[in-house]
Amino acid sequence: xxxxxxxxxxxxxxxxxxxxxxxxxxxxxxxxxxxxxxxxxxxxxxxxxxxxxxxxxxxxxxxxxxxxxxxxxxxxxxxxxxxxxxxxxxxxxxxxxxxxxxxxxxxxxxxxxxxxxxxxxxxxxxxxxxxxxxxxxxxxxxxxxxxxxxxxxxxxxxxxxxxxxxxxxxxxxxxxxxxxxxxxxxxxxxxxxxxxxxxxxxxxxxxxxxxxxxxxxxxxxxxxx
Amino acid sequence: xxxxxxxxxxxxxxxxxxxxxxxxxxxxxxxxxxxxxxxxxxxxxxxxxxxxxxxxxxxxxxxxxxxxxxxxxxxxxxxxxxxxxxxxxxxxxxxxxxxxxxxxxxxxxxxxxxxxxxxxxxxxxxxxxxxxxxxxxxxxxxxxxxxxxxxxxxxxxxxxxxxxxxxxxxxxxxxxxxxxxxxxxxxxxxxxxxxxxxxxxxxxxxxxxxxxxxxxxxxxxxxxxxxxxxxxxxxxxxxxxxxxxxxxxxxxxxxxxxxxxxxxxxxxxxxxxxxxxxxxxxxxxxxxxxxxxxxxxxxxxxxxxxxxxxxxxxxxxxxxxxxxxxxxxxxxxxxxxxxxxxxxxxxxxxxxxxxxxxxxxxxxxxxxxxxxxxxxxxxxxxxxxxxxxxxxxxxxxxxxxxxxxxxxxxxxxxxxxxxxxxxxxxxxxxxxxxxxxxxxxxxxxxxxxxxxxxxxxxxxxxxxxxxxxxxxxxxxxxxxxx
Numbered sequence: 078x079x080x081x082x083x084x085x086x087x088x089x090x091x092x093x094x095x096x097x098x099x100x101x102x103x104x105x106x107x108x109x110x111x112x113x114x115x116x117x118x119x120x121x122x123x124x125x126x127x128x129x130x131x132x133x134x135x136x137x138x139x140x141x142x143x144x145x146x147x148x149x150x151x152x153x154x155x156x157x158x159x160x161x162x163x164x165x166x167x168x169x170x171x172x173x174x175x176x177x178x179x180x181x182x183x184x185x186x187x188x189x190x191x192x193x194x195x196x197x198x199x200x201x202x203x204x205x206x207x208x209x210x211x212x213x214x215x216x217x218x219x220x221x222x223x224x225x226x227x228x229x230x231x232x233x234x235x236x237x238x239x240x241x242x243x244x245x246x247x248x249x250x251x252x253x254x255x256x257x258x259x260x261x262x263x264x265x266x267x268x269x270x271x272x273x274x275x276x277x278x279x280x281x282x283x284x285x286x287x288x289x290x291x292x293x294x295x296x297x298x299x300x301x302x
Numbered sequence: 303x304x305x306x307x308x309x310x311x312x313x314x315x316x317x318x319x320x321x322x323x324x325x326x327x328x329x330x331x332x333x334x335x336x337x338x339x340x341x342x343x344x345x346x347x348x349x350x351x352x353x354x355x356x357x358x359x360x361x362x363x364x365x366x367x368x369x370x371x372x373x374x375x376x377x378x379x380x381x382x383x384x385x386x387x388x389x390x391x392x393x394x395x396x397x398x399x400x401x402x403x404x405x406x407x408x409x410x411x412x413x414x415x416x417x418x419x420x421x422x423x424x425x426x427x428x429x430x431x432x433x434x435x436x437x438x439x440x441x442x443x444x445x446x447x448x449x450x451x452x453x454x455x456x457x458x459x460x461x462x463x464x465x466x467x468x469x470x471x472x473x474x475x476x477x478x479x480x481x482x483x484x485x486x487x488x489x490x491x492x493x494x495x496x497x498x499x500x501x502x503x504x505x506x507x508x509x510x511x512x513x514x515x516x517x518x519x520x521x522x523x524x525x526x527x528x529x530x531x532x533x534x535x536x537x538x539x540x541x542x543x544x545x546x547x548x549x550x551x552x553x554x555x556x557x558x559x560x561x562x563x564x565x566x567x568x569x570x571x572x573x574x575x576x577x578x579x580x581x582x583x584x585x586x587x588x589x590x591x592x593x594x595x596x597x598x599x600x601x602x603x604x605x606x607x608x609x610x611x612x613x614x615x616x617x618x619x620x621x622x623x624x625x626x627x628x629x630x631x632x633x634x635x636x637x638x639x640x641x642x643x644x645x646x647x648x649x650x651x652x653x654x655x656x657x658x659x660x661x662x663x664x665x666x667x668x669x670x671x672x673x674x675x676x677x678x679x680x681x682x683x684x685x686x687x688x689x690x691x692x693x694x695x696x697x698x699x700x701x702x703x704x705x706x707x708x709x710x711x712x713x714x715x716x717x718x719x720x721x722x723x724x725x726x727x728x729x730x731x732x733x734x735x736x737x738x739x740x741x742x743x744x745x746x747x748x749x750x751x752x753x754x755x756x757x758x759x760x761x762x763x764x765x766x767x768x769x770x771x772x773x774x775x776x777x778x779x780x781x782x783x784x
Contacts, residue, residue, distance in 0.1 A: 159600065160607060161659050179596065231631055257632060261604065261663045262597055264670050264730065270635040 078193060079103045079121065083113030083139065084128040084155070089178075093126065096182045097189075110134030114142055122150050124193055126185075129156035129167065137170040144171040151192035153185070161260055183294035187246040194245060205240035208300035210279060210287055212240055221279055231256070232275050239288065239298040248295035272296055317493045321486030325479070332478050336471040343467055347460045352420070355441050358391060358453050363443070371449065375404045382406035389459060392425070392440060398448025410452070413440070425456065437461065496525045500532065512540050542610060549606040557602075560595050564588065601729040608660055608736035619768045620661065622652040622692055623685050629665040630683050636673055643680030644673075649687040655768040656741045664737040667730035668696040668761050675759070676700035682750075691743075692767050697750035697760040708747040734763065742766050 080102045084090040090106050097104045105120065107113035110131040117125055117139075125143070129136040140152055151173040156163060159177035167175045173195075174188050205212045209222045217233060219226045228236060234256050239247065249268040253259050272288065280286040288298050366374045378393045382405050394405030402409060413421035416439075425438045440454025499517055506514045515536060516529040571584040630646045637644035654661075665683075672681040679699030686693045703711055712735045731745075738745040743765035750758035 159603070179592075181593075257628070259632075259662060259666075260659060261666070262600065263632070263666050264597075265633075265636055265674065267632050267636055270639050271632075273639075274635050 078123045079105070080124050080126060080189070081105045081107065081113065081117055081120065081122045082126045083107045083110065083117075083131065083136070084126070085109055085131050086128070089128075092182075093185075096186075100186055110136065110139045114139050117143055117148055117150075118146050124189060125150055125152045126189070127152055127154055127172075129154055129158065137167065137172075140171040151195060153188060153192060155180075164260065181248075181293075183246070183291075184248050184250060187248045187251060187295060190245045191242055191247070191251070194242070205237065205243075207240060207243045207287055207298055208285070210240075212237060219279075221283065226278050228275075228278060232271070232278070235271060235275055236279065239296070243298050243300075246291050246294050246297050251295070311494075315490060315494060317490040318486070321490050325482045325486050328482055329475075329479050333475055336475055340468055340471055344464050347464060351439060351455050351457070351460060352441075355391075355439075355453050355455060359441060359443060359451075362451065362453065366445065371445065371447070374445075374451075379404040389456065392438060392452070392454035392456065394452040395445075396450050396452075400450070403449070405452070407452070407454075410450070411438075411440075419443075421454075423454075427456065427458070434458075493525075500529065503532075507536070512536070512543070545610050546606075549609060553599075553602050553606065557595070557599060560591070560598065564591050564595065567591070598729065601733060604660070604663065605729065605733045605736045608733065608740045617655050617657050619653050619655050620658050622654045622656075622661070622694070622765065623648040623650055625658060625661050626665055626683060626685050626694060629662055629669060632666065633669045633673060637681060640673060640676075641678070642673060642676055644669075645680060645682040647682065648685040652685055652687045652692045653768045654692055654741065654765045656765065657737075660737045660740065664734045664763065665694060665696075667734055668694075668763070671730055672696050672698040672700070672759070672761075679756075679758075687767065690767055690769075692765050694763040694765070695760055696763075697758060699751060699756060699758045702749055702757040702759045703747055711747070712745070731761075734761070738763055738765070 078101070080097055082090060082093045082097070082104060084093060084106070085108055087108070090108070094104045094106050105116060105122070107116050110133045113127065113131070114134065127136045127139055131139065134142075136154060136156075140154070143150075143152070152171065154167045154172040154175045155178055156167060156175065157178045164175045164177075173192055176185060176188060203214045205214065210219075211221070212219050212233075214237070219228055219233070219236065235252065238252065238256050249266070250262075252268050252271075253263075272290075276286070276288045280288055285301055287300065288296060291297055362374060362377070365377055369376075375395060378395055381391070382393050390406070392405075392407055394407040394410060395403045396410050397403055400410040407425070411421070411423035411425070413423040416422050419441055420439065421442060422437065422439050424435045427434050427436050436456050436458040438454050438456050440452050443451040443453075445451055496519075503514050503516045515533045518526050518529050518533075520526070568584070568588060571580070574580070576584065626648055627646065630644065634644050669681065669683065676698040677700065681699075682695070682697045684693075684695040684697070686695070712731050735745050743763065745761065745763045748760040748762060750760035
């Protein structure tokens with residue numbers, strides 16, 4: 078997987094290049110918007126990580142130019158501006174996800190994975206499945222090993238999100254944003270409680286736990302393979 | 303710059319041009335009106351003269367029919383006795399040879415006929431010993447036997463009256479036009495003066511003196527209204543700037559303490575000359591502390607945003623009970639896990655104008671607090687819809703807050719004794735208050751179970767109801783599977 082990082086701050090860029098390299102990505106780096114745009118339009122990247130505030134040409138303009146040039150690679154925007162309006166502006170400009178600086182590297186990695194695997198199960202797919210856990214989006218029935226599982230509406234949505242991102246690490250913030258549409262950090266770890274409830278319902282009594290905690294990062298719903 | 307040549311500037315102003323245009327229109331209409339008055343007055347005087355003479359003629363012809371020529375001559379002779387005055391009627395009766403028989407004219411005049419039956423001629427009048435020539439008008443009548451009768455009037459008085467009217471009207475026009483010009487200049491100047499006052503004030507403000515205000519004349523006219531609005535706008539800007547400055551000062555102050563703590567920890571670790579394991583332990587602690595610091599920073603930013611009112615444009619009509627229900631749903635498992643009962647009782651159809659994210663966060667903070675400080679019992683979330691106000695209440699069965707400390711808990715970083723061991727940054731209620739204020743509402747604290755040993759805390763958040771009770775379609779659920 079080839080990723081382009083457009084980031085003007087040298088230290089942040091080095092941190093990203095090193096971290097992504099260690100996670101198995103091939104990383105190119107551009108220190109400003111112009112060079113970034115040049116690299117992105119000439120090379121073939123699977124994903125772009127673009128800082129919002131860049132010298133010369135700002136990040137949103139770069140994204141606009143890329144989209145106009147029909148570069149469709151997913152874009153993760155990094156920004157120090159974290160207000161909801163800023164986020165909306167970034168996503169409207171053509172970004173696919175928005176991460177506020179400073180961030181934990183695990184968060185960046187999880188979001189990048191989610192962007193890269195977006196192709197996954199198409200939205201029209203009416204059945205989601207991991208190992209023997211199966212969700213029917215039309216009848217809203219969930220079964221594991223043939224056994225029906227009763228879920229509350231919010232638990233259903235939580236499980237649906239996890240199933241759509243099966244095999245990927247999802248962070249608490251990603252869940253809070255996608256399942257609840259909240260962009261603030263609750264002081265208590267409410268997500269943990271929701272996850273443990275869901276785990277009670279889908280994993281209890283089964284020899285293999287599908288919903289696993291990834292320390293320091295988040296959760297992953299994974300089969301044995 | 304333009305102040306050096308006030309006259310040329312005056313002439314260039316819109317106001318002056320408008321005044322000049324109006325003056326021209328005004329002058330034209332005044333002049334036509336006066337001309338009309340003059341001509342109709344002159345006409346009226348002439349017609350009055352002729353009507354008098356006609357009446358006289360009718361009277362005399364009646365006399366002639368009754369008493370014949372002799373009677374007529376006698377009447378005329380009687381009427382023409384003594385010195386003739388200028389306002390007296392002129393009479394003359396002559397025979398077929400135009401020889402005067404009776405009357406106050408010495409001879410039949412060399413007259414010019416102006417229209418059939420009417421003649422105009424000059425007469426001589428003695429006035430204080432001086433002989434003057436006056437214009438006169440008369441009607442003539444032929445009597446049987448070749449006699450001719452003339453009845454006329456001296457027109458001098460009428461002409462004098464007419465010219466006096468003309469003079470008066472001319473002066474009136476001059477005066478009117480003069481006043482118009484002076485008034486136009488005065489008004490233009492006045493208007494300019496007030497525009498200049500606004501300009502001067504704005505220039506001073508541009509140069510940094512934000513305390514300047516546009517002066518008011520107190521007349522309550524449109525200029526005063528403009529000035530009042532400008533001043534209100536300036537007040538608002540000043541308030542926002544002061545608010546922003548306060549917020550930045552507070553943030554700088556508030557973050558210094560945790561940063562100092564972080565730094566101290568790193569320094570102490572270095573001094574201890576630790577081994578590798580101790581190092582990584584210290585680093586983990588530092589990262590955890592940096593995260594806490596970031597959380598604090600984000601909370602402060604949210605408060606600052608709410609306080610500065612910069613998100614006002616993100617406001618829309620939202621359903622308060624939907625927001626409350628969604629937050630309650632988020633916290634329900636937390637309550638469950640702690641063995642607390644979370645009772646949710648929400649009125650339906652509570653429309654408020656607000657920011658969904660901030661309102662969610664405020665309610666989340668309240669529930670978070672309530673669940674955190676309640677060891678046993680339950681927490682109740684209530685939403686009530688009133689006439690003008692909606693109230694959200696979060697009541698717990700915890701230890702409560704003593705009355706004397708109820709104001710303090712809204713201040714930043716205030717954490718009461720006994721709560722320091724629980725996680726939290728002391729910003730939750732500050733945000734709730736900032737959000738309440740942003741929405742034009744209030745927040746206050748009370749006891750939820752007065753009289754008990756653990757009275758519990760009840761936080762009452764009051765928000766104004768959005769009056770046009772049109773709710774948009776239910777808030778769309780965030781899309782899944784991105």
